[in-house]
Amino acid sequence: MQRETVRDNTIFVLFLVLMAVFLSPILIVLMNSFKGKFFISDAPFKLPDSTTYVGLENYISGLEKTGFLNAFGMSLLITVLSVLVIVWFTSMTAWYITRVKTGFTKSLYFAFVFSMIVPFQMVMFTMTKVANVLHLDNPLGIVIIYLGFGAGLSVFLYSGFVKSIPVEIEEAVMMDGGNPRQMFFRVVFPILKPIAITVAILNVMWIWNDYLLPYLVIGTEYKTIPIAIQYLRGGYGSIDMGAMMAMLTLAIVPVVIFYLFCQRYIIEGVVAGAVKG
């Protein structure tokens, strides 16, 4: 007993140190966001002192330069709408193609799984063109693009889960005279809740952080957070390191808050997604 406690404590302290090292990059960015822009590059590991400390100056200039608040709103809008649309429509499709076995549904399932291994660069140019022709090159249209390109993984995850639900419950409801439409939303969808959370989490992580797709499709007219940050670097000249550090901090804060609130679901979701994937 005694020896186990000693061992537990040793591992605990070792991990505390490891964790501090592991999280230090984030703290270094935070620390530098309060330093003048000329003091960041040469000595990023020094704490701000009376000469280097500039208060909120970087935040003010960064917010102005990047339009960060708009970008935040844009990221939020695109992510929330896309994830709702994906969770809603792919669950219906996945349930249907798992329950109804025809040549059509089997080939559909295969096509969805296939799409999961196709790298974005393969469709980068042509998808952008199609989006253009269909007038999807705007913040609402991009939601449909995310549904189309993200359907594969979500359908796959839902299908795996549907297979594990006994079909008897659904049969019983149908016997009582329900139609499949009502039955899906009243009976099946509530059962799908755990996997729906996983699907939502994996898609939030992807869409919130996605850079290239929104950049190519809607350009820099409406910027999301990753685009606003990349834009700071600009085409030429030197980067305003102060503004950069402040904007990196602002980009990390919402993610950390979201994570601390949904931590349990995120980790469970990632494990569930990985085992199915």
Place this chain on the structure above:
Amino acid sequence: MEKSIKRYVLFFTLPTLLAFAALFVVPFALGIYLSFTEFTTVNDATWVGLSNYGKAFANPDFQNALWFTSKFTVVSIITVNVLAFLLALLLTRGRKGTNLFRTAFFMPNLIGGIVLGYIWQLILNGILYRYEVTLTFDAKYGFWGLVILMSWQMIGYMMVIYIAGIQSIPKDLFEVAKIEGADRWATVRHVTIPMIMPAITICLFLTMINSLKLFDQNLALTAGAPSKETAMLALDIYNTFYGTPGFEGVGQAKAVVFFVLVALISMIQLSITRRREVEQ
């Protein structure tokens, strides 16, 4: 029951199907077709056969990107998985603070690739500055920078999967190993590793796919500098499309090669490790 559901086929599948067809199937098919043509917009494509593929493989930037991506993928698979597995082993041994550490190590994974790139640019340049060089001074700095970034990002993710695997091993197996006098290393080798083969399969797969497809981190950390030497495949294809007028067809051919490569490697990897799982 199937029959009555069947009538609702459009209700259940149409929205997903339309989006999937328009934004994946059509672009994919069109992409393959365009790789055999010369074009600047989709409408002016003229058939040129395999010439784009010839140009792609003859292109030194593409050769370099292929080599750089392969090296990077091999090295990062090793660093990420070895470290993630060791952390998982240690974390399933102690009981205090397991949740706290799991939460902390996973965190970088939620931060976007562009942001990750700039975080590490600051830190690595801060260190390299003492030796009077920068990340883009020599390709080797960019290479190891990307490996460090990737490890930082992915270790927590893989660790979480390894922990789940280790925790699902029946406790009596470890007791049997103890009774038979197996030391710690023998237990890991003969009990833990064989029992978590499914987790190993999936972790190797995810690390590999993510390394091969890396783009945002690459763009933010080095943007390929010096002179495209640290550009990975995804970035090289992007540069060919949007930075080299007249080379759209070559860019599309590179993209097809990239797709075939990713598809082939994933199939091979999955079939090899799945076979090992069955044997255990």
